[in-house]
Amino acid sequence: MNLASPFSIAIILMTFLALIGMPIGLSMICGSVLYLFLTGADMGTVAEQLLNGMYTNYIILAVPLFILAAEFMNIGSMTERLLTFCNVLVGRFRGGLAQVNVVQSIIFAGMSGSAIADAAGSGRMMQNMMTRDNRYTPSFAAALTAVTSVIGPIIPPSIPMVLYALVSDASIGYLFLGGMIPGLLMAGLQMMQVAITARRKNFPVEDPVPLREIPLITWRAFPSLMMPVLLLGCIYSGITTPTEAAALAAAYALVISVVLYRSISFTDFYGSLLVSAKTSASIGMLIAGSLVFNYVVTVENIPDSIRVLLTGWEMTPTTFLILVNVILLILGCILEGTAILLIIVPVFIPTAQALGIDMVHFGVVVVVNIMLGLVTPPYGLLLFIMTNISGAPVKDIIRDAAPFIFWMVVCLIIITFVPETVLFLPRLLGYQG
Template structure:
């Protein structure tokens, strides 16, 4: 009965467009009121919310959010686009490949699919329009490609999963996300190649060698952020949280001193925006932690686990069901609460069937990343439509082949553990 109340209230509040963090909190409170009085229920929820945020690991999130804001405003996107043009711009349909590669590079640096869609889209979509690419295709491609950065570190979502799973190494997750994230980008490039041939897309202009070297050199300091963060974590020089602080300092120096596209007067606005984003994320984490606790209190994860295992004892079937459920969830629920809610539900089942927590985390984040550009609630989908000045209906026809390609990569990641575990094992991050 309590589980039905939880789901019903949450769905009703979501339909009424109540903010998702508030919806989660109210649904959790209503469920607790079935078993305890009002004051103890409120006290317990407050304690669980506070406990959910009492984590040194979570301090990495505001740091990476701030570094992403600085990178987004500091001219990084434009330089990465120019570097991508040098690498893949001369292929048939070159600007489409440039779009995907730019989203992969900027997404890995900023750690935000929303920021990637907005930043890269503002450069690439108008330029693709001028070259004769269809605006609806441009919007669909930008929205889909922006999700690849959620797997390529540093990724805030992987940090959230590390906390929710209760101990998976952030370093291992960061390394585990590289191959699946790159494969996701390559799958979209295959779709671009298909459309380039079918729609006779134009090649990009050839760039002289001297100009190409100059553009690559200008983008190199931005790309060094990834090397500094990952190299420092793998080398044991600093933790993921300390890496976030270093990323902020590096982004400040890069934006203020090297590229000089941000001045001191703009910093208060950037800090305020970072605080706003951090507050939203942290409130989601707090309320989702309380919800995860009430789910455990009501034995809902165990019930769902037993139901799944009763359907079949074949891991192939169970993992497919998990993915299908998560694909539907990702179309309606933001990544952070989805990770916090479904990790305690599905992780025990996955482990029981032989999937490692690291492998499950990469599968989970990839699945929910696809949901970011899935109708009806995908956040980057709406931004892609806004940037391309088109409608969801118009871009949906181009999204279908992209979804199919991304789904194949998701299935490969699910059933081929070495894609997620190969690099972490190579660096002795897991046994």
């Protein structure tokens, strides 16, 4: 690469601005503006790309709506009722609360689509439940909450899959279906590891829930349990688009919490709107910056150049997927997942298409990689969130999370080399890819 070229100078500026603390989205916009200035291109192209990309992609609306739905769930009593129901299912086994942590992530995966929302909401409650009376160490509870939270964006709905669909034009509905089996596989492997650890460390056995209380607990949780059924049913029946389903999920969570459970005050409601707006704005700025920067990347013909280079290596689809996995796993240790999804992944898509790799399969592999990045040091956003929640040293959390990360990598290997684990359900419902 010529370090004096406009593209190289733009990259250097972006990197410098990001390192001194400027948000990545703004850094990309500044670098793109400098590139257009140095090449003598129309500076108004930045605004044109940003506005066209943000206002013509209807699917982007799903992101703030899923975030809002998760906030409404967390401020209401939906989370508490669902955790009580999960305890009925698996709480009576050795290490039962740890198993509840995994099961609640599977259920919440069908509602929020966000790993961070899962960790900050139900994860906070699980941390308190597991460490009460010193039944589990704070570091183990935090580590388990972090690794189980990544299930959320793999099982539908999924905000990362929405963003992948934005950059790849893959079907969101089929992407959601494709994530179902990998998400359940990852959850199964985590439950197996919990059982192994529980036996080795002699974790406590919780008092079984009396049979006479189970119907009442199930009935109290039933409206909450119906949320993923309603959400996914509307999407796959064709009644709503994924974006409309996200709006329906937010409305449903609000109505259930206010009318049925009566657990939300006006102050809680206002606070949830503020949190959702701030989170959505940060993601929106990153999307805006990536749209502008992707225009620069396209003008420089970077994706086609990489495609020609890799094709010249006579790379097979399997070799390419291995290469992508290695690159994304390394980048996940140092970069934020959304940035990888919006900046790095679009560069790989033309090559994947040229090699005949299915875009739904590729998308699920990419999302699982990005979820791994949330729990791998040194960046591991979920690790830092759980450090703040639990007060446990991050090194202890990493130590306790290591066996679970190993099984997550095993899950990634399985879905990479056995595409049917991703494509079985989409093809069952008519996918022709």
